[in-house]
Amino acid sequence: MRVSGTTSMKISRFLMFIPAAFLVPSVASAQTTPEAPELGEITVSASRLGESASDLAQPVTVLEGRDLLLNLEATLGETLATQPGVRSTYFGPASSRPVIRGLDGDRIRVLQNGLNTIDASATSFDHAVSFDPVSVSKIEVVRGPATVLFGPNAIGGVVNVTDNRIPSERIGEWVRGSVGTRASSADNGIASDFELEGGVGGFAWHLEGYKRNIEELEIPGYARSKRFRDANPGAPENDERGTLENSWFNTEGFSAGASYVWDGGYFGLAYSGFDTDYGSPVEKEVSIDMRQRRWDFHGAFYEPLQGIREIKYRFATSNYEHTEFEGPDPGTTFTNDGYDGRVELSHEKWGPLQGTFGYQVQRSDFEAVGDEKFLPHVLTHGHSAFLFEEMELSDHWRLEGGLRYDHTNAKASADVDFGPDRERNFDTLSGSLGIVFTPNDNYKVALSASWTERAPTYQELYAGGPHVATGAFEVGDDGLRTEKSLGFDLSFRKVTGSVTGAVTVFYNRFNDYIGLFPTGGVSLGGLPIYAYQATDAEFFGAEVETTFHLLGPVIAGETAEDHLNVDLRADYVQANDRKTGDPLPRISPFHASAALDYKKGAFGARLESVFSAHQAETADNELPTDSYVMFNAVLSYTITSGPVTTDLYIKGVNLTDEEAREHTSFLKDSVPLHGRGVVAGVKVNF
Secondary structure, three states: OOOOOOOOOOHHHHHHHOOHHHHOOOHHHHHOHHHOOEOOOOEOHHHOOOOEHHHOOOOEEEEEHHHHHHHOOOOHHHHHOOOOOEEEOOOOOOOOOEEEOOEOHHHEEEEEOOEEOOOOOOOOOOOOOOOOHHHOOEEEEEEOOOHHHHOHHHOOEEEEEEOOOOOOOOOOOOOEEEEEEEEEOOOOEEEEEEEEEEEEOOEEEEEEEEEEEEOOEEEEEEOOOHHHHHHOOOOOOOOOEEEEOOOOEEEEEEEEEEEEEEOOEEEEEEEEEEEEEEEOOOOOOEEEEEEEEEEEEEEEEEOOOOOEEEEEEEEEEEEEEEEEEEOOEEEEEEEEEEEEEEEEEEEEEEOOEEEEEEEEEEEEEEEEEOOOOOOOOEEEEEEEEEEEEEEEOOOOEEEEEEEEEEEEEEEEOOEOOOEOOEEEEEEEEEEEEEEEEOOOOOEEEEEEEEEEEEOOOHHHHHOEEEEOOOOEEEEOOOOOOOEEEEEEEEEEEEOEOOEEEEEEEEEEEEEEEEEEEEEEEEOOOOOEEEEEEEEEEEEEEEEEEEEEEOOOOOOOOOOOOOEEEEEEEEEEEEEEEOOOOOEOOOOOOOEEEEEEEEEEOOEEEEEEEEEEOOEOOOOOOOOOEOOEEEEEEEEEEEEEEOOEEEEEEEEEEOOOOOOOOOOOOOOOOOOOOOOOEEEEEEEEEO
């Protein structure tokens, strides 16, 4: 089934998704507020002040419990790809990171328990994130600049995954845990995971592991798009049909942690490992073997001094390595040894102000070794200081704001292929200011503004060679300047009643925006040349998420609550080069979904349609992408027997076998999304 899109999308199209009951507060609803259904409060740990999602100046999406289980995919990007404003870099089923409001790579900060993943996933689309989503208990997505707390790398947003590998509270049981497994037909995949934890007195421990094996992905039609085949008539005949060659992958991981918890705080540590090997769909003889070993140290002191609510400290150190193989022979090996540490002090009200200030230190030692390395050895250091405060102006108005200073040093060592030593230092300052207006218990209005300065990454500065896994020749520019942006967010939220949701509009204006642009040239080895270049740019758009509670409200995290909901979501982003007026590459078209979600006692069902519009507003050397409509369905059942809860579920994905391509993907014209399939799973908690 194919739905044609227009070449120019207008934000006004969102109006069809916004019911009048959501926009206009009635006197009657205000008078009946105590009896109106209210969504459960979802505490956002990434806020550092423990607010609920609806109280923050920026829009936040939280996945946990049943929602996380039923949205779970093999990669972080695919797990979040249906959330408002979020798409995926989709480098095949093994590797994808989130794209938020058209921004990806280094502008999206992916965190594990508030710390950097310390891998190479932000440097290239083919590099996988160093954890499997099955190992996390909650995923928080902060859309828009979150630079004050997490650095200028968070200019597009933050994805913070949390788990309990270091328990921060006492566990009053000798042992508890879960075990799960799932199978998928479109890729003949099988995945299993377990989690065990327990405690005695103040001592607590945690152990978990997972394993996933996936074969080559079934796809509808050809791997290469018709537009690509028509535009390259001289290319070798493409015989791939029905199967995406070299899209297999195998993953396994584990972690073990322990902590001591007392009334005044806790301290703990954890060791984790992640191993994966996977094929590169763009190069049929190329595969990647990746491993990471990581230590985490977490702790806190509660109310150590008068006026101090908490001192929290976290530190992680990682040893990361991946090798790109060409057939059985190792090609280029990438290593990244680094650490990330931060100390945060949260204080009670000092006069009218309550907030957090802290210090962060980071180090990355990145090296590529092999005949086709595209980066020299680069050592990067970062030191940061940040402050975030909020103030209650009245019962209806709350003000929040912050500042952050970052010093970044990136030094490239002398190399026969890249020349002499090169070193750049950057000092950047970022700030934000937001206000939240609560006219009554039903509604909230939030406005935020941010100024961000981001230093170029070592890859943007020093790249200069063939990257075989992506099939591109990448060229950096060590003369790049600091990237600057000014952003605004305005959100209208309805948090109680039979209709809840939010409407958000945003605008970001960049000076010296750094992008990876196709040049149209070809290297001596026959690879297309992509160059990191600076231009001026602007991003603007809107997001809508609305839920009609036909039987009663959904309370976050409570799966036993009966409900019949209609969920509507839509988002749109426009991104242009301000110098030329041309669109920027890999920008998602208008995207929308509608779902009917039912829960009655132990039984649950969901029917969903996902629409992505035709994208014809493309950059130079970029092909348009067709629209698609994809239908999915889920059935679930929960069995409770004493302390044991068993969740059974079966999902039908892409039921009409629609050919679908993500315009945000670097490989959209050679790697489509999965075809029709079934996913079945069971999760037992005890």
